[in-house]
Amino acid sequence: MHRLRSAGFASIAGIVGFLAFVEFTSGILQGYYTPLLTDIARHLGIHDADVNWLEGAQLMLSALVVPVLAKLGDMLGQRKVLLVSTAVTALASFGLVFAQEFWMFLVAWALQGFYVIWLPIEIALIWSRTRERPNSARLTRTSAGVLVAALQLGAIAGALSAGALAETLPVPVLLLIPAVAVALCFFVILFGVKEAPNPVGGSLDYPGLLLLSFALIAFTGGLSLLRVNGPADLFSWLIVMLGLALLAVFARVELSRPDPLIDVRLFRSSALWPVFLTAGLFGVSVLGAQAPLSTFARTDPSVYGYGLGASAGQTSILIGSYVLSMVAGALLYAQVMKLLAPRLALIGASGLVATGYLLFLPFHDGYVQAVTNMVIAGIGSGALVAALPSAAAAAAPATQTGVATGLTNSVKTLGGAMASCVFGIALLGTLTSAPAAGEGTAGSLTGYFTVWTVCGLTAVAAAVALCFVPKTAFQDAPERVGQPPVAV
Structure with missing residues (x-):
């Protein structure tokens, strides 16, 4: 942060400071839950293997929401998208606290994946605010380094705090901690981050969004089925190929659109x-x-x-x-x-x-x-x-x-x-x-x-x-x- 201030960009340094808090919270989300997955499985009464569905669901949703939210960021302003995605992530994080059934927990876990848009939107926001400055690329690189460092430190803090608290607190209370952190992020963005200048406007490409949704659901879903059923499962391969075919159709459609989604x-x-x-x-x-x-x-x-x-x-x-x-x-x-x-x-x-x-x-x-x-x-x-x-x-x-x-x-x-x-x-x-039973x-x-x-x-x-x-x-x-x- 000192390098940013010494370069005469006090206002940008302040924004990067607020965004660093957001990325620190993103790191908490990425590091906090991993040591608790076994405890979560016991809390929900599911087999350890079923935990893999959490990763798959969030990965599938993340692949879909990132291009849509990124486009909306250019259209409406990055700060607005950052606020909306943080609000969704906060609501989903609190949803994890109160979910008593696996399907409810799975839906909330998937929606929590909205946080994956934070870093690219933040860097786009910084670039938009510094584009007219003579060293905008260098400033953006330095800012990105600070944000990623905050992200990784948050991951360490999340993992260590979860490990320290797991033996003393019940699962719902443990899940409340990252939810509160995300809620704080919303207010940090609301009061600390200004909007990027001159959003480009436009309209959302709904046909492209529909095509992309089906393509990514088929592709990532087929990959999940391959992992579960093995490489010999023909149906899983057909789903993967369907996803790739839909991605090809999506690319052709987008080339003909005046304001494409991507x-x-x-x-x-x-x-x-x-x-x-x-x-x-x-x-x-x-x-x-x-x-x-x-x-x-x-x-x-x-x-x-x-x-x-x-x-x-x-x-x-x-x-x-x-x-x-x-x-x-x-x-x-x-x-x-x-x-x-x-x-x-x-x-x-x-x-x-x-x-x-x-x-x-x-x-x-x-x-x-x-x-x-x-x-x-x-x-x-x-x-x-x-x-x-x-x-x-x-x-x-x-x-x-x-x-x-x-x-x-x-x-x-x-x-x-x-x-x-x-x-x-x-x-x-x-x-x-293992050579011995039970190993x-x-x-x-x-x-x-x-x-x-x-x-x-x-x-x-x-x-x-x-x-x-x-x-x-x-x-x-x-x-x-x-x-x-x-x-x-």
Whole structure:
């Protein structure tokens, strides 16, 4: 925040401070519930396996609402959309407290997924308020780093507070804490954040919205069925293919619309298509690999011949190290921009993600090895979380800022959904049975090798795609004509 104030942007620094509180709360939502999932399952009287439906429902809704809310942000103003999405998230969070049936809890959990629009909308808001300033791209990058750091710190605070309170408070009281935090966010936005200037107006593309809804429901639903029924289930594949076909129809319809829900021509931009592709590939590791990391850490090597045999506390430290390294990566990204062009920094961040996961292939036998690998991947991941929406905002047309930043989140979510399906099949396809009754089962080492390889190679593919970005993309105009950062 000091860097923002010293640059003469006290008003923007204040807005970033309020938005950082919002992202801290977003982190709480993402970190708080995970340690409580078993307690929630017991509270609702459901099997542990049914908890997976919570993730699937929220993922499906998130993929749908992000492009719609991003478009509404450009049309009506980002602050208005931020307020509405926060209100829905708050109501859903309180709904979790009072839900006594699983289906009620599932609906509230899915609606809570409205928070996924917060970060792209916030970055679009900052970009819109600074667009006329000479160093708007640099200011947006720095702001994004602060917001992502707040997000990850919130995730740590949420996980630690949930773990500390789980033994002393009943589940409804535990669920009340994040609900109150989200309610506070609404008033922080209401009184602390000003609207972006000059919303572009227009009308919502309802035919496009209907097509996109059916396409995403079919695609993500088919992936969920594949994970449950296995890769041999023909019906699941037909649903996935239906979703892809509807996405193709949606793209053709949007090309003919004067004011489309998503301007698919953005994917033709030489600066934007590598960013969107990178976001999708990045979603594979940042959204799909965390559960396999946790289960590998808890696997007992004395029983299965692999794994770390870590306790719950040691696993928390491993995940905490990853999250803290993401904080460092997010904050370092803006500083690296002083030495390198944004394009090179994005390539370097993707390279760190690839290095961290590919190092698991030879080095996975010790706790220190796993922590080292995850810290390397985490630094790159934190930089990408901050960089991708800010890069999309800098490269997008003025009337499409919210749509572009939202698309980075949408395609990242779809990448995570596909990865979740692939990794679930890889780990469940070949089970290693425990030698003694009662020991349970664990995914095969081959399955974990698949996870690490896919995460590493998708990050390599992202780095290659970013090589096609124009050298001066995502930079402020004076940098292009004056003394630009190193660009090769």
